[in-house]
Amino acid sequence: MSAKVGIVMGSDSDLAVMSKAADVLEELGVEFEMTIISAHREPDVFFEYAKSAESKGWKVIIAGAGMAAHLPGMCAAIFPMPVIGVPMHTTSLGGRDSLYSIVQMPSGIPVATVAINGGANAGILAAKILATSDEALLGRLKAYSEKMKDQVVEKAKKLDEVGYKNYTKG
Numbered sequence: 001m002s003a004k005v006g007i008v009m010g011s012d013s014d015l016a017v018m019s020k021a022a023d024v025l026e027e028l029g030v031e032f033e034m035t036i037i038s039a040h041r042e043p044d045v046f047f048e049y050a051k052s053a054e055s056k057g058w059k060v061i062i063a064g065a066g067m068a069a070h071l072p073g074m075c076a077a078i079f080p081m082p083v084i085g086v087p088m089h090t091t092s093l094g095g096r097d098s099l100y101s102i103v104q105m106p107s108g109i110p111v112a113t114v115a116i117n118g119g120a121n122a123g124i125l126a127a128k129i130l131a132t133s134d135e136a137l138l139g140r141l142k143a144y145s146e147k148m149k150d151q152v153v154e155k156a157k158k159l160d161e162v163g164y165k166n167y168t169k170g
């Protein structure tokens with residue numbers, strides 16, 4: 001099986017967040033390729049990456065970046081299929097800089113933007129896009145949702161058993 005999703009981030013400082021997208025895709029059995037490329041710092045490498053993405057057979061790109069986060073928008077400018085943007089939390093502006101620069105795309109070049117540091121949701125969203133034409137993956141996504149539901153039920157049961165004071169103590 002070849003990769004269907006490209007995961008790209010502007011710096012290795014984004015890796016902790018972006019690895020959550022990778023973890024989800026792995027759990028759901030979706031092949032991906034992950035790399036670090038900065039549109040700002042190495043535009044030639046970036047253009048080659050974005051231009052070759054379609055011919056590699058990728059259907060979705062997940063792009064994470066912080067600060068003046070142009071990487072996801074530039075992916076969307078070149079790659080003709082969906083781009084999911086992950087804004088990184090930043091110390092100076094709390095990630096609003098990343099969020100606004102990813103979400104405020106001009107008309108015609110959308111980036112599906114998840115929450116600040118929303119790596120896991122980006123992975124789930126990519127899988128959902130692929131599941132529109134993949135019944136087996138859709139089945140795995142439904143099982144993933146069921147598991148999440150069961151975990152909430154378990155937590156509620158535990159709260160019932162021990163009461164909220166003991167529950168918050170762990």
Ligand SMILES: Nc1c(C(=O)O)ncn1[C@@H]1O[C@H](COP(=O)(O)O)[C@@H](O)[C@H]1O
Nearest residue numbers: 010011013038039040065066069070071
């Ligand atoms: N926003 C971009 C781009 C880009 O958009 O091309 N390249 C790097 N960066 C971001 O700069 C932040 C700081 O990077 P460093 O930690 O390497 O200084 C990272 O969050 C990265 O995504």
